[in-house]
Amino acid sequence: MSGAAFKRRRSMTHAMIHGALVATCLVCIVPLWLIISASFTDEQALVERGFRLIPAKFSTEAYRFLLADPAQILRAYSVSVLVTFSGAMVSLFLMSMLAYALSRRDFSLRKVLALFVFFPILFNAGTLPFYILMVRQLGLKDNLLALVLPPLVLPFFVLLLRTFFSNIPRELIEAAKLDGASEWLIYFRVVVPLSTPALATVGLFSLLFYWNDLYLSLLFINDKSLYNLQYLLYQIIANIQLLEEGFAGQGLKPPLQSVRMAMAVLAMGPVLFAFMFVQRYFIKGITLGGLKGD
Amino acid sequence: MLNQTKLMSAVICIGTTMMVSACAGAPVAPTAPPAATVAPAPKAADPTKAPDVAKPAPAADVPELTYHFVAFKDKDVAIIEEAVNKILIPKIGAKLKLKTYGFSDAAQKIALMLQSGETCDLISVGGFIPYLPSVATGGLAALDDLLPKNAPNLWARYKPEWWNAARVNGKIYNALNYTGWTSYAGFWARSDLIEKYKFDWKNTKKWEDWEPLFDNILKNENGVTPLLSSDVWGQFWFPTYYGYDPVDDSIGSGRGGALVGVKVGDPNRTVKLVLDTPEYRQAIDLARTWYSKGYVAKDVVPDNDMIAKRGALKYGGFMFPGTGDFSTKSMADAEWKAVPIFTQHLQQKNMLTTGIGRTGFTVCATSKNQDKAVKFIEEINQNPELYNLFNFGIEGKHWVWKDKATKIIDLPAGVTADSAAWLPNTYWQFGDRRQLYLTDPTDVGVWDRIDKGIADGDVSPVMGFTFNRKPVEKEIAQVNTVAKEFEGLNRGSADNVDAKLTEYKSKLKEAGVDKIIAEMQKQVNDWSATLPKK
């Protein structure tokens, strides 16, 4: 095969790859654009003419409605940010240590503990016993800890991390051990730096889990000052529906459809940013390549 | 836990749409009691005899009752609580701690509270915090002795058969709230279209009489569907219109799709599968005809879409199982772009059913102050000041008089329903509605119409009976799935009606519908035997 032909084939392949990815991305991005566009569309136009790539009639009414009480929404944002960041950080720390221990083939309790971690994925006690534990035994009603603590260790993420970690060459760990490094040192100095993409991925997932969580607020939060963003938006929508169903009337017609879309944008925005931020840790090959020089 | 999460939030969402719709415009879902027996509207308590606590105790010493209820706008809850306690402490020697809930998650939160054994005192039940499931948790106190003792005026105000509507397995757990129990199957229709086509709506007697208007809409109003429908609305079986009490309307495919019924005036109280009745056939034939003519949209849209389209005036009217006597103005303002909505009752007579027993105050089994809790119920049912404080807040701050003589009020200038700091918007939670200040002048005199409607109306032969589903839960789960699958018959979207109906019946039998009917008949018979002979 001549070099030129090889190159041509190469660039053909690349064009095809980009073609496929661009097509897939379009399928993903068009709805996003429709949502953003709909959130800026006048309610009446939205109902009459449906979703358009460019708002049929531009309006910021939905956002004005949602942001009518800025203090309230700011507080909800800060609750969400606080819970999400503290939760995700502690969570990543706990889960990665646990997963690392489970990934070590020479760890005697490996199988038993793996089963221990796996079991709750399938079997759970249900809402009521969980509620009794949280409220009556731990007294966590209307307490932000109720939002932070339960998802600290999510079995699926632990098992994912374990699988990532088990790809780390055993020789590296053995070598470090021979050099007299303690298990802790090995974990922090060898395993963590080697696993940035994995930790970034699971950290991101954990972040998303905290950010999107509505269930725990539904169960344990009644105090309005402790509402997180998802819960506040959920309540706003529920109340609009109620208004629409004609209790309080008073000539008020909240833009239900566009508010729903604006809500999606408000809830999505910050995590999209977080996602792009975390992405810088998805860096190809840097890990092992970098280590080789040591 | 994850699975539970999804399930639970989904339960909540679905619950919301259903309950919200349950309350659409009309005064609470249930139907109505005979008016002749409605005692005169309560007057403010006679100060000379009412309070049993002569000397007001200092606020700090009196017991505190937690009171759980739903509220739309509750920002000023602390201010209301203070005002309430100022009235209450001297009267009953206790104070309240108000716990407000959003409409969407109240049911779940209260259910968990009752099931987990958390302590509480008072809960308002109704559309959002449903009564029967709350009783089923075992977390409510029976009021059979407490009511006559601590709320003698309220106890005497309603007929024993009304109280029976609140009984579950023989015990009363619910101190009824009288909300004006009239409702009629009929139309809510846009006045602008009716006037444009000079439609003689006042003389319509049955559903078919409305066809000329719908034909005009279809022909001349581009983009307007004559009748609204959604996944919640749009099934055509209106039991009360055809003279049936659906007894337990959760058996079937939802609103407009109940499967069993007992005919009004049937002395034997025969429980029937409605599919076997000629009236049901009439209903689904009407559905098929109207669907084919295009009076109903071909797509079943989610309730939210329907709501949005309704706001954009994309429908001509609403075939509603329970139009009432109250003004439709606030509904029209919120839902129909303020186009006035005409109400036409097509159901001949009001029918009083067990549904009246589902709304009111309940007391927690865990409460340490059940006597005081019931005293509060008595007080709010006879103290308009307290009652309206809960409904509208503080005069001058949350509402102002528009016409004091006819008791009409309004929001203060510059305040809307959405910016209000106190507007629970749930009169049915707080006791006897006859104390409620009015917000629309056309409602002046409404109580006379309601009293007449109840006096002239029917009483269901199974009024006061509550079906215990426990023995046939398995069958209900399956029968409902079959009913759901065939709901197209009730919507008119299924072609080949005869064949489908036969298939539907045989599948229902296979799923155990006969067993449900037999069980219900048995329970009805047992219950009839306990009634006093006339």
Place this chain on the structure above:
Amino acid sequence: MYDDSIYLMNAVKARIVNSRTSANKRAAQPRRQRLAAWINRNGALVLMALPGMLVLFTFSYVPMPGIVLAFKDFKAALGIWGSEWTGFSNFEYLFSTGIALRIIRNTLFLNGLFIVANTICSLGTAVLLHEVHERFVSRIYQSVLFFPYFVSWVIVGYFIFILFGTEGGFINGILGSFGLEPVNWYSNPAYWPVILVLANLWHSLGYFTVIYLAGMLAINPEYFEAARIDGANRLQEVWFIMLPLVRPLVIINLLLAIGRIFFSNLDLYLNVIRNQGALLPTTDVIDTYVFRSITVLGNFNMAAAAGFFQAFVGFALVVLCNWLVRRFEPDQALF
């Protein structure tokens, strides 16, 4: 040190030999020494695992005895333990006539489709992304692909309706412009397994792609270089190096998916199917049936029973699959 991928196989063999010899050695030691040696070897790892285990224990295991609710008629006043035992009566509604068969069949069939579609497509996408060397472009692709994961199912349901609505739906519009009859999508159950698979794929493609991509990024580039020197082309690299190295991730995802094969994502079904009775024959799964039933009956013991059944069967399946995995690839077994 890591010359080629054969190293992995050697490591496996070495491990088997090691564990055998150490087992022999162990038997010869006195008990106390063995304990000391055990602590020496495992102590630090136990300490590392401990905080996580404690959290898991508290929030998952402490309430777990509540699982007995599946076998009880719960009454708040009597408490979980005081409530009456009812044997298997809470399970009955899951196993009666026709319907039981249908919901189990639909659950397995649809979940099977989801698993296959998700795995193949997300692996494929990850491979493609791995081939993109322009870092900035790759990041844009990743973000965009991940975005649908943020979209709530309510909104996904809207989009599906915009596409498939009978009157004014996008697809019927296209059919119409070709002179074809509009299709009443929402009353024909045959189309919906496909639509559900596509909707689910759209929603979760980015999520699993990111997992697999992270696995691929962790592969030592030297493997690829070595392969290239040996004359492997791109496809061979993917086939012989990349896929075998992400296999552990695929296996763990498959095992977990199989464990939950009796469960369904209720949000997906409720929002995409939009409560259309006519679609039940192909789309009614265990969770939707349970959901409808408890919404009406309010008997959450029945929901607990369903959950127990789903978990129990799933667990049995996982144990079986895990056993198979262990026979062929001992290192990749879940436990």
